[in-house]
Amino acid sequence: MADGLSARLRNETPIPLDVELTCAPGEVLALVGPSGAGKSTVLRCIAGLNRPRHGRIVTDGQIWLDTDKAIDLAPQSRAVGIVFQNYALFPHMSALANVAAAVPRGGAGMPEERARRLLELVHLAGLEERRPGELSGGQQQRVALARALARAPKVLLLDEPFAAVDQVTRRKLQRELVLLRRAVHVPIVLVTHDLEEAAMLADRLSILHHGRTLQTAPATEIMARPATALVARLLDLRNVFEGQIEGHLPDRSATMLRWGGYLLEAAYAPQFAEGAKVAWAIPSSDVILHRRDRPSRGERENPLAGQIEEMIALGETASITMRVEHTGGASLTLGVPLHVARRNGLAHGGAIGVSLLKTGIHCMPWEPRSS
Amino acid sequence: MEWTALILSLRLGVVTVLILLPVGLIVGRLLAYRRFPGRGLVEASLMLPLVLPPTVVGYYLLVAFGGASPIGQVWERLTGAPLVFSFEGLVIASVIVNLPFAIQPMQRAFEAIPREIRDAAACCGMAPSRILRTIELPLAWPGILSGLVLTFAHTLGEFGVVLMVGGSIPGSTRTVSIAIYDRVQAFDERAAAVMAATLLLLSVVALGLVYALSNRRAGHRHG
Numbered sequence: 001m002a003d004g005l006s007a008r009l010r011n012e013t014p015i016p017l018d019v020e021l022t023c024a025p026g027e028v029l030a031l032v033g034p035s036g037a038g039k040s041t042v043l044r045c046i047a048g049l050n051r052p053r054h055g056r057i058v059t060d061g062q063i064w065l066d067t068d069k070a071i072d073l074a075p076q077s078r079a080v081g082i083v084f085q086n087y088a089l090f091p092h093m094s095a096l097a098n099v100a101a102a103v104p105r106g107g108a109g110m111p112e113e114r115a116r117r118l119l120e121l122v123h124l125a126g127l128e129e130r131r132p133g134e135l136s137g138g139q140q141q142r143v144a145l146a147r148a149l150a151r152a153p154k155v156l157l158l159d160e161p162f163a164a165v166d167q168v169t170r171r172k173l174q175r176e177l178v179l180l181r182r183a184v185h186v187p188i189v190l191v192t193h194d195l196e197e198a199a200m201l202a203d204r205l206s207i208l209h210h211g212r213t214l215q216t217a218p219a220t221e222i223m224a225r226p227a228t229a230l231v232a233r234l235l236d237l238r239n240v241f242e243g244q245i246e247g248h249l250p251d252r253s254a255t256m257l258r259w260g261g262y263l264l265e266a267a268y269a270p271q272f273a274e275g276a277k278v279a280w281a282i283p284s285s286d287v288i289l290h291r292r293d294r295p296s297r298g299e300r301e302n303p304l305a306g307q308i309e310e311m312i313a314l315g316e317t318a319s320i321t322m323r324v325e326h327t328g329g330a331s332l333t334l335g336v337p338l339h340v341a342r343r344n345g346l347a348h349g350g351a352i353g354v355s356l357l358k359t360g361i362h363c364m365p366w367e368p369r370s371s
Numbered sequence: 372m373e374w375t376a377l378i379l380s381l382r383l384g385v386v387t388v389l390i391l392l393p394v395g396l397i398v399g400r401l402l403a404y405r406r407f408p409g410r411g412l413v414e415a416s417l418m419l420p421l422v423l424p425p426t427v428v429g430y431y432l433l434v435a436f437g438g439a440s441p442i443g444q445v446w447e448r449l450t451g452a453p454l455v456f457s458f459e460g461l462v463i464a465s466v467i468v469n470l471p472f473a474i475q476p477m478q479r480a481f482e483a484i485p486r487e488i489r490d491a492a493a494c495c496g497m498a499p500s501r502i503l504r505t506i507e508l509p510l511a512w513p514g515i516l517s518g519l520v521l522t523f524a525h526t527l528g529e530f531g532v533v534l535m536v537g538g539s540i541p542g543s544t545r546t547v548s549i550a551i552y553d554r555v556q557a558f559d560e561r562a563a564a565v566m567a568a569t570l571l572l573l574s575v576v577a578l579g580l581v582y583a584l585s586n587r588r589a590g591h592r593h594g
Binding site: 047082092101147 | 485487488490491492493494495496497498505506509510
């Protein structure tokens with residue numbers, strides 16, 4: 001990629017790393033994964049604070065790191081803006097001085113002037129002389145963001161930028177980030193463990209686990225079609241099961257999947273051999289309730305019967321977990337509007353019938369549960 | 372009051388502080404930020420003067436500086452005067468004895484600066500020298516100053532090592548603490564009392580300064 005960021009990082013010790021990522025100008029790429037997955041390490045490598053054993057980082061056509069050619073620019077020589085998790089503001093300096101410190105010297109105009117404009121951009125006009133200790137968490141985050149932008153960075157790196165503020169402030173700052181990305185037009189790499197936040201703010205998600213990139217794709221795609229069962233588990237997908245491929249029906253664009261006593265018609269997945277053991281997943285939204293009041297045609301698709309094991313009202317939605325018959329006790333989760341649940345007399349312990357939409361059944365390579 | 376002795380003590384304190392300021396900054400910062408083999412050994416040896424009896428330190432320095440030792444011989448060839456029982460010898464001894472007093476607080480002060488703050492400074496494009504000047508030194512200065520004040524106060528009060536290495540030559544190695552001991556031996560209680568009170572006052576002022584600075588630093592963090 002000529003412009004934007006591309007990075008390939010490999011390390012064996014002390015932190016194993018095997019990561020490849022690209023991020024176009026104006027794009028937000030979220031690095032998602034449990035703590036210890038190596039997300040922050042990846043950011044530190046891009047910034048030049050950590051050095052992987054093998055790697056290549058190119059930004060906007062400029063090589064920042066190439067271990068094969070012994071190129072390794074210092075953080076000072078990489079046009080990078082970074083917001084640390086705890087902001088890492090200089091405690092002895094005013095907000096203005098914090099930002100001005102990052103304005104490149106020798107440029108046009110006074111650093112203070114540019115710093116003042118950046119503080120205005122992040123809605124902090126009037127608080128220039130405050131020290132970090134005199135600012136709220138949200139205000140500190142804004143100073144950190146203004147400071148990161150002061151260098152006119154070619155890449156913006158955000159390390160859990162919303163983790164240390166309260167819910168209300170977080171929503172506000174997240175909205176501001178969405179507006180900001182239109183203004184700055186640089187690749188933005190966001191580290192977060194919050195999947196919802198990632199799905200909301202990022203164009204693409206990169207799932208990291210033990211320092212390894214497992215899958216990179218837009219949020220909707222990754223949720224509907226996780227590459228592996230491990231990704232599905234990391235995404236906390238509810239409906240992940242094991243099954244066996246019975247055969248393929250190319251003319252119907254379907255794959256037949258054996259699940260306990262059922263033979264399901266799944267989305268066409270010819271990459272799996274007949275008889276292969278697979279993991280499969282289905283989003284809750286593709287599990288359709290058989291309604292007494294209004295039967296629909298979708299009911300003919302993979303009908304299942306079972307018993308309601310748990311029913312919780314979450315706002316206007318009832319989250320239902322059903323024990324599916326003939327599967328050895330598998331639990332399937334679906335969500336239905338609360339009024340629908342009521343009208344159909346759904347209750348704990350009661351019988352329930354559902355259909356699985358064929359296109360929602362996604363097969364993945366089977367792997368033993370290890371981590 | 373022996374003014375010569377007091378002035379000599381103050382001079383010794385100032386010279387020791389001036390030498391230990393750069394030494395403390397460099398060694399303290401190195402120990403705070405760098406991991407290298409033998410680091411623990413270096414730290415332990417720097418602490419030795421704290422735990423050894425001053426007479427033991429003084430004895431070894433006397434042996435090391437004496438005319439029979441290579442150091443003493445080189446010094447004498449270069450300057451034409453012996454190193455022991457001279458002000459210069461006293462300065463070197465004082466610097467060595469005060470290493471932990473200067474380095475420890477400075478090392479702690481540098482260690483107290485979060486790594487992310489230094490990383491952030493580098494990612495702001497600031498050169499290492501500018502990071503040192505505008506970030507590290509301003510944040511560490513209360514610790515640096517405590518190191519210097521402690522060194523100064525400790526130098527004024529040092530007795531054993533000074534006596535061993537310097538003896539008690541007026542105007543050259545006779546410091547206030549030696550003079551006090553000397554006056555007590557001569558039953559000149561009044562002179563001893565005045566000088567002791569002077570040292571007490573200086574120490575109280577020094578400690579007050581250290582505490583005021585550390586409180587200011589703590590207030591700084593929370594405020």
